Amino acid sequence: MLIDTHSHIYLSEFDEDRAEVVNRAKAAGVAHIILPNVDKETLEPMWALEATDTKFFSATIGLHPTSVDAEYKKELEWVKNKLARRPYCAIGEVGIDLYWDKTFREEQIIAFEQQLQWAIDYDLPVIIHQRDAFEDTIACVEKYNCSKLRGVFHSFGGSLEEAQRILSLGGFYLGINGVVTFKNSKLSHVLEQLSPEYLVLETDAPYLTPAPHRGKRNESAYVRLVAQKLAEIYQQPVNEIIEITGKNATKLFSL
Ligand SMILES: [Zn+2]
Numbered sequence: 678m679l680i681d682t683h684s685h686i687y688l689s690e691f692d693e694d695r696a697e698v699v700n701r702a703k704a705a706g707v708a709h710i711i712l713p714n715v716d717k718e719t720l721e722p723m724w725a726l727e728a729t730d731t732k733f734f735s736a737t738i739g740l741h742p743t744s745v746d747a748e749y750k751k752e753l754e755w756v757k758n759k760l761a762r763r764p765y766c767a768i769g770e771v772g773i774d775l776y777w778d779k780t781f782r783e784e785q786i787i788a789f790e791q792q793l794q795w796a797i798d799y800d801l802p803v804i805i806h807q808r809d810a811f812e813d814t815i816a817c818v819e820k821y822n823c824s825k826l827r828g829v830f831h832s833f834g835g836s837l838e839e840a841q842r843i844l845s846l847g848g849f850y851l852g853i854n855g856v857v858t859f860k861n862s863k864l865s866h867v868l869e870q871l872s873p874e875y876l877v878l879e880t881d882a883p884y885l886t887p888a889p890h891r892g893k894r895n896e897s898a899y900v901r902l903v904a905q906k907l908a909e910i911y912q913q914p915v916n917e918i919i920e921i922t923g924k925n926a927t928k929l930f931s932l
Contacts, residue, residue: 678708678923681900682930683770683804683831683852683879687712687719687726690883690894695726702897703733708923709932710897711879713737713770713804713831716744717755735766735930737804739792742774742785749784753791760795766930768796769804770831773817776808786813793821796828802929803828804852811839822846827929832856832881837867844875850925852879855887855895858906865910873911873918877926878903 681702691698702710712723714737727734738759740752760768771792773785796803805828807814818826827848833840834856843849853876857864868876878900880887886895887902901915904922908915926932 678927679706679900679904679919680878680923680926680932681707681710681880681882681897682829682877682926683713683854684710684882684897685713685715685719685884686710686882686897687722688883689722691896698896698898699730699733702900705898705901706919707897707900709733709735709926711735711737711766711804711926711930713767714739715741715770716752720759735932737767737769738765739767739769739771739804740788741770742772742789742806743777745781745785745788747781747784749781749788753788756792757795760799765801766932767802767804767828768792768799769828770806771803772806773810773814774806774808775810775813782813785810786817789814789817790821793817793826797821797823797825800825805830806832811835815839815842818846818849829877829929831879832885834862834864835867837870840867840871840875844871850875850877850929852877853907854879854881854903855885855891855899857910858887858902859891860888865906868907868910873907873913873921874925876907876922877929878907878919878922
């Protein structure tokens, strides 16, 4: 099963041609798409897309670190209420992002830890976003790690040491997207030293478009390009990569 475990095709970037984007994904062999939530603003469009085909889409709930500000307690209360009202396939995306702004580092840590606790309470996997904050992020996950905590470090682009620290937690996978196809990326050398048993595929559409479409809007159909790049790295048929990563995603998200 070719699965895009991280796609924001509910965003306004796709308002003009969303149906065609979905059709192209299905034509490329995509069997399922996970739609990670960002914040209050994205919930309605995400739900609306999920409702068009509940067997093909799965929605998540969470507060994204770049949406954490002085009002974060109210936002968390909102997540808590939504979480109690209907089922989701994961908590996400959550984490710590110090690339754009370090002002709310403490608040980001508190919000992340609270949402890790909810992932444990609701027995759901967690979709983790971190940027320029690996040490803070892994410290939180290590603090909350237990037999129930599991998930994905989405858009993984770190070192072998970082990958090993994530994988030693037990229930975590690395989310691999178009970054692995970038000429200047060292990620393929890191992945060469890891088994595809630890990987899931994603696009992060509309961002991080794989080669040869770099610079254009990303979409879920391009997850196949990520699978093809991994097939090159592991010198395995692309269908084997799709099968292994698809099994990982199916298990992690209980699809
Ligand atoms: Zn995302």
